[in-house]
Amino acid sequence: MNKVLTINGGRPLSGSVKVRGAKNLVPKAMVASLLGDGPSVLRNVPEIKDVEVVTGLLELHGVTVVKDPETGDLTLDPSGAKSANSKEIDAFAGDSRIPILFCGPLMHTIGEAFIPDLGGCRIGDRPIDYHLAVLRNFGAIVDKASNGITISAREGLRGAKVELPYPSVGATEQVLLTAVRAKGTTELKNAAIEPEILDLIDVLQKMGAIIHVRDQRTIVIEGVARLRGYDHVALPDRNEGASWASAALATGGDIFVEGADQRDLAAFLNTYRKLGGDFDVRIDGIRFFHPGGDLNPLVVETDVHPGFMTDWQQPLVVALTQAQGVSIVHETVYENRFGFTDALVRMGATVQLHRDCLGSLPCRFDNRDFLHSAVITGKSELHGADFVIPDLRGGFSHVIAALVAKGTSNASGIELINRGYEHFLEKLQGLGADVELREAAH
Template identity: 70%
Template sequence: MTSALRIEGGNPLTGEVKVRGAKNLVPKAMVAALLGSTPSTLRNVPEIKDVQVVTSLVELHGVAVHNDPKTGELTMDPTNVSLANHADIDAHAGDSRIPILLCGPLLHTLGEAFIPDLGGCRIGDRPINYHLRVLEEFGAKVEKLPTGISMRAPSDGLKGAKIHLEYPSVGATEQVLLAATRAEGKTELTGAAIEPEIMDLIAILQKMGAIITVETDRQIIIEGVDELKGYTHTALPDRNESASWGSAALATGGDIFVRGADQKDMSTFLNVFRKMGGGLDIQDDGIRFYHPGTDLNPLFVETNVHPGFMTDWQQPLVVAMTQAQGVSVVHETVYENRFGFTDALVRMGATVQIHKDCLGPTVCRFGHQNFKHSAIITGKTPLHGADINVPDLRGGFSHIIAALTAEGTSNVTGVSVISRGYEHFVDKLQGLGAQFEVLS
């Protein structure tokens, strides 16, 4: 796995890349297969680290997995689900936060579950208290151990519950869906996340036999059933990767056709991209993102839950904003610590100021908590090469974009984390004409 790149910047990225299934859906769809009594088949599966991690975790629990990377088809047979050794779970989970989502299905199937201390990208607190509270609402007994957290289902199984999320957390919503489908009785969830990946997970569960109704005002009703079967499903394309390549085209003055990009799940990003002055050619089989050769416009952007501007879109776009004429403002309302990546941009010549104030029309939940969650980007500023260490998945890809935009040489380390969510990104960069050398 590539861990360091020496990049020669200043060259536009041009050509075509292909995106496959969404990182924010595929691992969760794999977990859902644990709920079925028969095998499941998932298509359009990308070769990313998160898929490898979940494959290892479900195999530890007795699931037979066959993955064909060339076709992107993955089959999972949960017939022989069994308990796994705690140390093995810890070793295979690495820094992934996916293990928490295995708990509901395992509590239904085995009556108990274990998760190690969880890692993940350092972009904010991302507490698991939502998850634990949800599982306790269903009747699970949670016990903190020195090595992690152990859970047990009551002797008569999990029961439906009325659950309200104070914030529409994607992970907590997934936890409710995975736990409620086989819980006895009805579950009423309010304050739910309604991202496209959530809707695709609901579609998978419905194929398996679940009864799930999505109401207005972020309310989801799940009527528990005794048994679920396996599914056959094609994962929706990764809108995050698609937007990242779009930002890369804009920042480098390039022209990239993203095959597989889907307009309907990216409409908010496409509107912002066009307002910045970016060129779009939206087709049935993908989207062409290109720099039209004129000055880019500064913008105000506020991240929010779906259908708002996605938080994962802002970091790559900030790099493009450094190349716009004038002052842009980004107000981050989803994660409280997502601007750490801008330190490297400043060292590369960007003018970026980070503020604790809510630089938006309304005060968000971080407004009085002393978090630096707003950014002012003043452009256009020429970027120059620098030595960079990747902090997290989206910030890391943003650093790659910045290095490609900059004049001169950049040494970028820690890039292996990018493989968590970007399939074959080094090969794709090469196909787009990027000039770089793999150091390790």
């Protein structure tokens, strides 16, 4: 991380950006290609770091990945799937958490999988215990080593009854990718039902899977002996769309987000309007803008879908610093997602963090030592500061704050944002931001 983004703030963002396939779906759909007995085609693929990582991991395992130079569509052929060297997997995976989702498909395809120590954004304790417990339910043998985990299924995988203690997106994906070719029927209770999960189900159904989505977060998967390839257009990235929407509101700007989908952003749009922002839903996207006047303080609680998504919280907090009055944000999904507010406070925001649940939703973090509620008092006049990007959404939030602020800010570690935001710098410049990427002084 040797580049610094210099941001001269005080300019409203105005113009249009295009969002493509969802970061929370595309890498998982790529992994799903391992399950087929023929090539798959994935369309609307964004140029982000996570796609590069999964491409490399698939290629290490013998999958041929070909990118169309004009459209960016990926053709993934698993016919040469094989075991990969553990050191190569470890080196290539870096801090990505995607490798854990290779387990089921690899066991079905080649009989075993190796998973290195996992990283990811530092927003909480994303344990892989859910995943390992799920895999054991299917009959997998889990062997822990100093450099990672070896998982095997010498006698094949069989259907299971699984009930998650929390509707985890990652664990739900693990069940889906493992159950579709397991022998027998799998019943998953307390499943995540995010739009990206339903889109992954669409992918698997195209491949020949039999999956029933029932009431009360229950998914039933009837295992099949073989799956074929798919041809699928990834749903748009609702999190990127919401991030640009918050940027428009915080800076007093006007941004048309091409590809933004009203249905998948419903909870965000309601909150955005209550805050004082406005939007115009069009056939090909949504225009987000600040209509003038004061923004309204709010009480916001994150939740699993169909609630207010945790990934929307951090960019919105920046907009809340510009509202007149006291706002409360109660984070119920990740326990340490307010670390990014340190930089906001240094910029002049008034943010107080609390261990108490300042909200009405039942929360896993009640009576635990986590600063998971925030009180934001505005309107704050922000000023430029230097900061290090802490994680994907927090990093975007820092940049929004710097764009709101008077004066100059310098952001290091900007590469983290490329994990989930396609052509981030070019989009900022296209919206009129006064930003420059340069080499850090040594």
